[in-house]
Amino acid sequence: MRAPPLLLLLAACAPPPCAAAAPTPPGWEPALDAPWCPYKVLPEGPEAGGGRLCFRSPARGFRCQAPGCIPHASARDSLRASVLRNHSVLLQWRLAPAEARRVRAFALNCSWRGTYTRFPCERVLLGASCRDYLVPDVHDGVRYRLCLQPLPLRAEAAAASEPADPGECVEFLAEPPRMREIVVAMTAVGGSICVMLVVICLLVAYITENLMHPVIGRPVLRRHR
Numbered sequence: 001m002r003a004p005p006l007l008l009l010l011a012a013c014a015p016p017p018c019a020a021a022a023p024t025p026p027g028w029e030p031a032l033d034a035p036w037c038p039y040k041v042l043p044e045g046p047e048a049g050g051g052r053l054c055f056r057s058p059a060r061g062f063r064c065q066a067p068g069c070i071p072h073a074s075a076r077d078s079l080r081a082s083v084l085r086n087h088s089v090l091l092q093w094r095l096a097p098a099e100a101r102r103v104r105a106f107a108l109n110c111s112w113r114g115t116y117t118r119f120p121c122e123r124v125l126l127g128a129s130c131r132d133y134l135v136p137d138v139h140d141g142v143r144y145r146l147c148l149q150p151l152p153l154r155a156e157a158a159a160a161s162e163p164a165d166p167g168e169c170v171e172f173l174a175e176p177p178r179m180r181e182i183v184v185a186m187t188a189v190g191g192s193i194c195v196m197l198v199v200i201c202l203l204v205a206y207i208t209e210n211l212m213h214p215v216i217g218r219p220v221l222r223r224h225r
Helices: 005-013 154-159 179-210
Strands: 037-042 053-056 069-073 079-084 089-093 103-113 118-127 132-135 143-152 168-173
Touching: 037 132, 069 168, 079 143, 079 168, 089 143, 089 168, 118 132
Parallel strands: none
Antiparallel strands: 037 053, 037 118, 069 079, 079 089, 089 132, 103 118, 103 143, 143 168
16 A cells, blocks of 8 residues: 655654764754754733744844944853844844753743833743744833843753752943944034134134224324425
């Protein structure tokens, strides 16, 4: 009896039964056999535990280049935030291969600082194969903090005597796209205006001293013959 073509296709695409997962190579990009990053955007509130499962493709080969991108890094330089000109932030992180095998997921927490307190902006649960995440709709002039915490395997978390890794955080201020260029242009224009005013003041002083007041000399005595 011949097997249906659909079953043959599924058998060809399925991994071998004893195949081990390839470890994540050291660096900022996921493994080549991880073409998708599964994640869930969790609703706000402690009672929220759901969230729709989504997938995104990793940003392979990304380089943060000025002036369209401003890089920021955490204290240990394992978490980077690239603030893009289109009001979004690309968050990237890296793990050692031994550490990556002990992680089952990542918890991303976003908050922004107000006048007196901090406000949450987004909570995301990412899969173990993820190495980047795009945070959309970042507002100008607001200081953000993005914290990423690796979640260990459940067996290791139950047997571990040490506290869990709190993760790393990166802070940045989302500036308007061309704020630096505008500030430089205004400074240059202001300096030119100051120079012009100084020249005008010197010219007015010269005219006042030499043209408005004629030179008064000594009277000339005429000789009579």
